Every structure is written in structure tokens, then in C-alpha cells.
Amino acid sequence: RGLRQPQCRIAWDEVPRPRLIVEFGGNVGDDLQAFVESYPEVRVHSFEPVRKFFKRLEGRFGGNSRVVLHEVGASDKDAVVSFRTDGDQAGSSQFGHVGDEEAPVWDEVHLGDAHALLGAVVAAEGRPIDVLSINCEGCEYAILERLADKGWLSRVKFLQVSWHVSSEIPDRIRRRCRLVERLRQVLRPSYISDFAWEGWAAVERPYAVDARYVRDVSWADFARGNGLPQAQSDLFCASPSAVPPGAGELDPDPDPATAHLTYPQTRRDDEVAAVLDGAALALPRPSLGEPPPVLVEVGAGAGIGLRIRALMGRSPPQVRVHSFEPSEALRPSLLAAADRSTQPGGRRTIWPFGLSDADRPAELRHWGGDGAQEGAPAPELWHGASERVGLRDAEAALAEVAAREGNRSMLEMLYLNCEGCEYEVLTRLAETGRLSRIGRVVVSWHAGGAPWQRRCRIDALLRKSHSLAKAALSYELWILQAPRGAGPEANAGVT
Secondary structure: OHHHOOHHHOOOOOOOOOOEEEEEOOOOOHHHHHHHHHOOOOEEEEEOOOHHHHHHHHHHHOOOOOEEEEOOEEEOOOEEEEEEOOOOOOOOEOOOOOOOOOOOOEEEEEEEEHHHHHHHHHHHHOOOOOEEEEOOOOOHHHHHHHHHHOOHHHOOOEEEEEOOOOOOOOOHHHHHHHHHHHHHHHOEEEEEEHHHEEEEEOOOOOEEEEHHHOOOOOHHHHHHOOOOOEOOOOOOOOOOOOOOHHHOOOOOOOOOHHHOOOOOOOHHHHHHHHHHOOOOOOOOOOOOOOOOOEEEEEOOOOOOOHHHHHHHHHOOOOOEEEEEOOOOOOHHHHHHHHHHHOOOOOEEEEEOOEEEOOOEEEEEEEEOOOOOOOOOOOHHHHHOEEEEEEEEEHHHHHHHHHHHOOOOOOEEEEEEOOOOOHHHHHHHHHHHOHHHHEEEEEEEOEOOOOOHHHHHHHHHHHHHHEEEEEEEOOEEEEEEOOOOOOOHHHHOOOO
16 A cells, blocks of 8 residues: 555545545645545545644635635644744644754644544534544644544544654654554554555455454454464575464564555665565566466455556556455455456456365355445444355366366466465465466465464475565565476576
């Protein structure tokens, strides 16, 4: 999601058609302009306490009936405070500024109790708040503490905040960590991005998981945690029986590359961005006379996965995509997404089952998808619903794909993001020899209750036929090795 800055803070999958947006920190109105242009039916209440910025907002939006401007800031209580206002347009704050230290300018501004301000907005509009956007140069700590105490975190569909750093914000780090704990109790993380932006949703993620893999956690906590935890890519396996720490979790990182995807800060950030935006994963264009490439996607979900969409967008337009998704609740959204995303000349086939190491029934837990709620946030939405589905032997399923595509001896790509099924699928395909007839394997590794202890065994199986080419976060790209003694042309189309 962070690849879409500033779009990630303007367009939200969880709230595609917001009717009421509140922003604390109107500044000069760039986000406000984007809200108004993007949503013809939206009403926006923008709060900006600094006089010079408020006047600019009046000049830009004073005649717009869908915008309500308030010359007041937000905090945990009503107050009159001094703001340093001689900085640039991003730097007016009671907690420091950006600008000339030799000519300070101070203005008195009025702050209001955030609880009362939101209550007045809801009363005036007669509807709940869809999106609350907070970008107020340090005031976010006091605002969120007040809103958490008054129960507002569970009353908005989507909350986004840009965190700020200043030595003048009292006890900042402890308060930040405590606020994240409180946010996680009622919302789920939606995105992180450049400029310390975070999004939090009161709307469930369209998602399904094999119930076998969810252990020692409530369904609600599992859903608010965005599902099954991911595991680290590019592990060092001393032996096939080894279980290194990264097999069960992502490496901790106080400044994750996913927070710098729009503007990478390091070479490693560049590498992560290339994987996550699809550039490093894309299929090569076939040579003249070669058939269109075949991409097999396992775990298609509701069809909104950013990684697979980015990969398809960067791959040849004539690619043949076979998507496997067992959840009946998610398939209507997947079918609609397939119609929108298939490129001219391409083709996408939806298979109504998942893959495993054998044919068998399974119990899924799903959230969102067909029939997902459109009203105000409700606590019960986090519990999801149970669903009986069918899983198929991965070998038989891929053999059928190959037959349907003209009895292909090779498939160009297997893309696995199936919430734990990757361990059974890859083991089965290695056993049958099918794995050595797949040009590229992209896998997102998962942990939690999935059999991640097998990771090094599967790593050893992959290395018999493939080489690890790219790795970032939980994602790996494996490319088929050329046969021994073959020249570079043996890997044409897959190197």
C-alpha cells in the first residue's frame, strides 16, 4: 500500500466511497482538494488553527458547499496556545518548526477538545465518520489519547495518522507505543508509508484461511492482526532439518523498508520496492513464435492483492492466468476483479478450489467478500464465518492446467500466496517432479499455525531445481536452473 503515496492516504480499499471525512490539520488544502475531487458525494470538515493557513483554505474552498472549514485545532482539551508559524508550510506547530531560527514568529491559536469536535460534526451531518485523517505536526498524541478514552476509535471506519517527532512532545515514545496497543485492540493495520503515515481500518480484510493454521488466538484478534503472520525470506538453512528463527516470523525492523516504498532511502529499500511493485517478479516477454506464458496463482482471495496485480501489470499482456481460490464468499469479488484486470489479449481462468498435497475437504474461516457490511463498524465483523471447501491435489490441478493450455511441458510461473498452503503444495510438486517443470516460483512464506518448521526441507527441495533470485520480506523468487552443460539459451524466457 505504501507504494501509492500520496494515493494511499486519499483512496482506501476499505472505504471506496466515503461520505464524511474529517481532517485535523488542513494546512494549505492539498489533501482536502484530493478528497473533494475524488469523491463527488463527500462532505469534508477540515480543522486548521493557524490563521495564515486557514485564510488560504478559505480562498480555495470558501465557495464549496461540500467543505466545512473550522478555524480551530484539536487536542485533548480546549486551550489557547502559542504556535511557531515562521517555518515552511509543513512546519507550524506548538512542538517545533522548520524555518529560520533567527526570526521566530509566534501566533496564538485556539484548540478544541477532539471528542467534542467530532461529536459536533456527527450531530451536524447526521451520519458516522467514514475517514478521520490526522496530520497536525505533533498534536496526534493528545488527540488519539482523548479519542481512545472516549470510545471514538471504534466509531470511525478508517483512521490515518502521520506521526511526528519532536523532543518537545512529552514522553513521546512511550505514548506512541501505548497508542499503537490501543489501536490494535479495535482496529487492524491497513498501511504504512513514507512521512510516517499509518492507516487503521475498522473494516475487515477480505480474507480466508485454513482453520487448521489458526491456534492460540481468538478469531477477532486474528482478523485485526491481518491474518496469518508472515515468515522471513532468504533464510540460512544449515541443514534440511534446521529451524532458523526467521522460519517462524519476520525479522524485527525498527525502520522497515515498507515505510519507504515511494521514496526508498537505501539500496535495500530499492530492492524491496522492486519486489513489492512487481518489477523484479514480472514474466519476460515470450520470443517470436513462442506461446503466451502461463501464470498459476494459488490463493487468489478477493482479487485485490497488490503484489499479483503489480506482477500482472508488468508481465506480457497475453499472459494466461489460472487463479485458484476455494472460498465461495470471496469468489464474486475475484471474478469482478478478474474482469477488470485482465489485459487485452490475455485470459484469466478462476478455479473454485484450493490446492494441497491431496484431494480433501477443509474448513476455512473467511472475512469480508460477498455480503461484507456497508454500515457503521461493528465488533462482530471481526469474528468471520466458517465455510466448508474442497482442496485438490496440486499435481493433478497443475496437470489439468498444462493440458488446458495445449499440453504444455513447462509452466512459466507458480505464484503462491495461500496463507500456509505453500508448504504442502511445494512438497507435493517436488515429489512428483512437477516443480522442475516450472520456470519461476514466487512464494510468500507464512508462519503462525502453518507447518513452517518444514521450511528448510522445502528450501533444500527448491535448490535442487531452482536458484533463489530475489528476496524481500516474506517473498522469494526462484528461477529454474539451466540443465547441466547447457548454454545460456537453455534458460530462455526464464532468466
